Amino acid sequence: MSPRTKKQLADHRESRREEILNAALELFAKNGYHNTSVEQIRKKAGVSKGLIYNYFKEKKDLMKAIVMGSMEQAGQFFETMEELTNPREKLKLLIDLSFDYITKQFEHSKLMVGLSLQVDQFDELDQIVHGKYAGTMPLLENLLKEIGFPNPKEEAYLLAALMDGIGIQYIVLKDDLPVETLRNYLYQKYSLI
Amino acid sequence: MSPRTKKQLADHRESRREEILNAALELFAKNGYHNTSVEQIRKKAGVSKGLIYNYFKEKKDLMKAIVMGSMEQAGQFFETMEELTNPREKLKLLIDLSFDYITKQFEHSKLMVGLSLQVDQFDELDQIVHGKYAGTMPLLENLLKEIGFPNPKEEAYLLAALMDGIGIQYIVLKDDLPVETLRNYLYQKYSLI
Amino acid sequence: MSPRTKKQLADHRESRREEILNAALELFAKNGYHNTSVEQIRKKAGVSKGLIYNYFKEKKDLMKAIVMGSMEQAGQFFETMEELTNPREKLKLLIDLSFDYITKQFEHSKLMVGLSLQVDQFDELDQIVHGKYAGTMPLLENLLKEIGFPNPKEEAYLLAALMDGIGIQYIVLKDDLPVETLRNYLYQKYSLI
Amino acid sequence: MSPRTKKQLADHRESRREEILNAALELFAKNGYHNTSVEQIRKKAGVSKGLIYNYFKEKKDLMKAIVMGSMEQAGQFFETMEELTNPREKLKLLIDLSFDYITKQFEHSKLMVGLSLQVDQFDELDQIVHGKYAGTMPLLENLLKEIGFPNPKEEAYLLAALMDGIGIQYIVLKDDLPVETLRNYLYQKYSLI
DNA sequence: AATGAATGAGATTTCATTCAT
DNA sequence: GATGAATGAAATCTCATTCAT
Numbered sequence: 001m002s003p004r005t006k007k008q009l010a011d012h013r014e015s016r017r018e019e020i021l022n023a024a025l026e027l028f029a030k031n032g033y034h035n036t037s038v039e040q041i042r043k044k045a046g047v048s049k050g051l052i053y054n055y056f057k058e059k060k061d062l063m064k065a066i067v068m069g070s071m072e073q074a075g076q077f078f079e080t081m082e083e084l085t086n087p088r089e090k091l092k093l094l095i096d097l098s099f100d101y102i103t104k105q106f107e108h109s110k111l112m113v114g115l116s117l118q119v120d121q122f123d124e125l126d127q128i129v130h131g132k133y134a135g136t137m138p139l140l141e142n143l144l145k146e147i148g149f150p151n152p153k154e155e156a157y158l159l160a161a162l163m164d165g166i167g168i169q170y171i172v173l174k175d176d177l178p179v180e181t182l183r184n185y186l187y188q189k190y191s192l193i
Numbered sequence: 194m195s196p197r198t199k200k201q202l203a204d205h206r207e208s209r210r211e212e213i214l215n216a217a218l219e220l221f222a223k224n225g226y227h228n229t230s231v232e233q234i235r236k237k238a239g240v241s242k243g244l245i246y247n248y249f250k251e252k253k254d255l256m257k258a259i260v261m262g263s264m265e266q267a268g269q270f271f272e273t274m275e276e277l278t279n280p281r282e283k284l285k286l287l288i289d290l291s292f293d294y295i296t297k298q299f300e301h302s303k304l305m306v307g308l309s310l311q312v313d314q315f316d317e318l319d320q321i322v323h324g325k326y327a328g329t330m331p332l333l334e335n336l337l338k339e340i341g342f343p344n345p346k347e348e349a350y351l352l353a354a355l356m357d358g359i360g361i362q363y364i365v366l367k368d369d370l371p372v373e374t375l376r377n378y379l380y381q382k383y384s385l386i
Numbered sequence: 387m388s389p390r391t392k393k394q395l396a397d398h399r400e401s402r403r404e405e406i407l408n409a410a411l412e413l414f415a416k417n418g419y420h421n422t423s424v425e426q427i428r429k430k431a432g433v434s435k436g437l438i439y440n441y442f443k444e445k446k447d448l449m450k451a452i453v454m455g456s457m458e459q460a461g462q463f464f465e466t467m468e469e470l471t472n473p474r475e476k477l478k479l480l481i482d483l484s485f486d487y488i489t490k491q492f493e494h495s496k497l498m499v500g501l502s503l504q505v506d507q508f509d510e511l512d513q514i515v516h517g518k519y520a521g522t523m524p525l526l527e528n529l530l531k532e533i534g535f536p537n538p539k540e541e542a543y544l545l546a547a548l549m550d551g552i553g554i555q556y557i558v559l560k561d562d563l564p565v566e567t568l569r570n571y572l573y574q575k576y577s578l579i
Numbered sequence: 580m581s582p583r584t585k586k587q588l589a590d591h592r593e594s595r596r597e598e599i600l601n602a603a604l605e606l607f608a609k610n611g612y613h614n615t616s617v618e619q620i621r622k623k624a625g626v627s628k629g630l631i632y633n634y635f636k637e638k639k640d641l642m643k644a645i646v647m648g649s650m651e652q653a654g655q656f657f658e659t660m661e662e663l664t665n666p667r668e669k670l671k672l673l674i675d676l677s678f679d680y681i682t683k684q685f686e687h688s689k690l691m692v693g694l695s696l697q698v699d700q701f702d703e704l705d706q707i708v709h710g711k712y713a714g715t716m717p718l719l720e721n722l723l724k725e726i727g728f729p730n731p732k733e734e735a736y737l738l739a740a741l742m743d744g745i746g747i748q749y750i751v752l753k754d755d756l757p758v759e760t761l762r763n764y765l766y767q768k769y770s771l772i
Numbered sequence: 773a774a775t776g777a778a779t780g781a782g783a784t785t786t787c788a789t790t791c792a793t
Numbered sequence: 794g795a796t797g798a799a800t801g802a803a804a805t806c807t808c809a810t811t812c813a814t
Contacts (some may be wrong), residue, residue: 418613503750504610507614540761540764543760545757546745548741552750554696564736567733
């Protein structure tokens with residue numbers, strides 16, 4: 001059952017790595033990074049402690065890998081978005097993807113919010129996350145400008161804050177939050193339907 | 194030279210307690226609860242370790258005391274607010290106090306957001322915070338109803354989310370966030386001036 | 387039995403520190419630094435693991451403290467020596483003290499020889515030890531010059547090598563090495579009696 | 580492409596073994612046995628971990644093999660020496676070979692000195708090394724007796740100590756040590772030229 | 773013969789908490 | 794009330810060794 005060729009080996013490594021990362025993600029999101037022990041991750045992933053350190057140099061690297069993965073995904077968001085031409089369609093897609101992220105990729109979402117609060121504890125991440133953020137705000141601003149908002153910059157901050165806020169409310173209230181109503185509100189506000 | 198009367202003793206006790214709590218608040222907000230050691234608090238407060246345990250049974254109690262203090266303050270918010278009669282004035286006050294909290298009581302604010310993500314780790318707090326939250330949403334809803342919004346419930350969630358979101362953005366961006374512009378936006382949206 | 391005043395506290399700390407250092411010295415000398423666990427030191431010193439880290443930031447610091455102590459002692463050697471005026475008497479004292487060090491401070495001696503082999507693993511120590519060494523060679527050279535040796539520099543290296551070598555032989559052979567005979571040989575060679 | 584005949588196989592095995600041993604020697608000498616991991620050896624030798632355990636039952640065996648090799652070499656020293664008849668020539672050869680060992684087989688030399696300090700950690704080696712040492716001292720003593728020294732035994736210890744000491748000094752000082760001057764000193768002392 | 777993923781015991785280090793004074 | 798030395802459980806991390814392929 002064990003791998004043999006180089007490719008099989010690499011595939012196996014990759015999937016093992018994912019298993020560990022998933023276990024870590026779940027626990028980090030639920031209990032926080034500093035309140036999650038490697039022992040807990042080990043147990044959830046069903047591997048030995050040594051193996052985790054075989055794949056990740058230190059505990060911090062688990063966090064880094066998760067966040068980098070998240071960033072990459074976000075990058076794909078925007079690529080998908082840029083394929084469209086109509087700015088209203090773009091914005092609708094952006095909002096839909098954000099709601100999906102908040103509700104369906106709940107754990108990632110929770111982790112990222114938590115991280116943004118303590119981002120300075122993960123040196124390299126700090127810059128990467130900030131850089132990513134700084135890079136996306138102008139995109140949003142442009143979009144709102146194209147749609148015709150008089151103060152696109154402020155409007156961009158507002159929308160970003162609102163999406164963050166909905167994320168938090170969802171974390172706290174879960175299904176008690178009328179997500180669809182909020183989404184419709186946004187559709188109307190931006191005349192997206 | 195040391196305090197004598199009962200009152201002096203009580204005052205002294207109270208101020209010592211405050212010093213410890215302030216040190217803890219700053220550190221919890223900056224580094225997170227689980228990433229702050231009692232030793233760090235001791236150093237920042239300039240007291241001995243034993244003394245901290247004289248005032249607080251365990252580390253958790255520092256967190257509890259801070260959060261309870263925050264709750265109490267929030268309660269005063271609403272009491273102040275209820276003294277007014279004009280619903281628009283009430284809402285304006287609520288928004289102003291929220292912005293103040295976000296910008297001036299930055300550490301409390303940051304701590305509370307972080308807490309809301311991991312509230313389940315502090316048993317009793319969980320219920321208290323949720324109870325408080327559950328109690329204030331109807332107030333907000335009523336207010337928006339009085340003002341004349343057609344969907345006051347949804348509008349309440351929206352406003353709450355927005356304030357949370359602005360809080361997060363401020364934590365991340367600090368002075369790069371155009372706080373006043375956002376406040377004005379809200380004034381206009383709710384016709385507060 | 388426990389200390390109270392500042393002074394008592396400091397004294398107590400100092401003696402506790404010494405106990406730990408002595409335990410570490412014995413074990414490092416016998417088994418080598420990397421083959422000695424903090425657990426072993428803890429057991430030998432009769433303290434808890436935590437306490438060791440209360441006195442020394444990390445295991446390496448135990449090594450550093452021991453070596454620094456050794457250096458200091460060596461400094462006193464030379465001070466004592468400089469009080470004499472007759473160069474032959476000085477040399478005799480130096481030789482006597484070296485033999486004492488080798489035989490009576492056996493553990494220190496063994497540790498220092500071992501250290502000199504792997505000095506590059508303890509960054510700061512490396513420079514300190516080398517500096518000390520570089521500083522003492524000229525003293526020795528001068529002494530031999532005063533006594534009248536035609537090649538004092540080479541003679542100094544020779545004497546240094548010889549003392550090192552006797553140290554090693556003593557470590558390996560212990561009482562099988564005719565220490566006194568060797569000492570007499572040196573007396574004669576340098577006409578010290 | 581892979582080796583075929585029995586002899587080729589054996590040669591191949593032998594050379595693989597050597598590569599591993601050389602990597603281990605270098606690392607043991609530089610960092611010490613306990614501060615060298617099998618992983619480091621694996622990397623330096625460019626082989627897999629499993630392979631190392633194919634050739635050596637455990638890590639200790641690497642050390643043993645290196646030391647045994649060293650002993651064997653030393654044995655050849657003496658065999659070569661015994662072919663000569665003139666005792667002064669013998670002594671000169673011994674000194675020359677020792678200097679060569681110290682300067683050219685620097686790593687072996689360093690390792691052996693380090694080993695002699697902690698020889699008791701490698702059970703069997705302890706006895707072997709001691710046995711070898713005990714066996715060679717009489718040879719040296721005899722040599723010095725033949726040459727005509729009045730106290731050949733003491734003189735033998737002295738010479739042994741001196742050579743050890745020069746070894747240590749060379750380890751510490753490397754090319755700052757005037758090796759040739761010291762060698763000439765010995766030539767003169769024993770009238771070897 | 774050769775690989776490298778996997779293990780688990782043990783090493784170093786941290787930290788909330790207790791307690792004698 | 795106040796101190797800080799002391800503890801020990803638990804956290805992070807290392808590493809020799811095994812084993813399936």
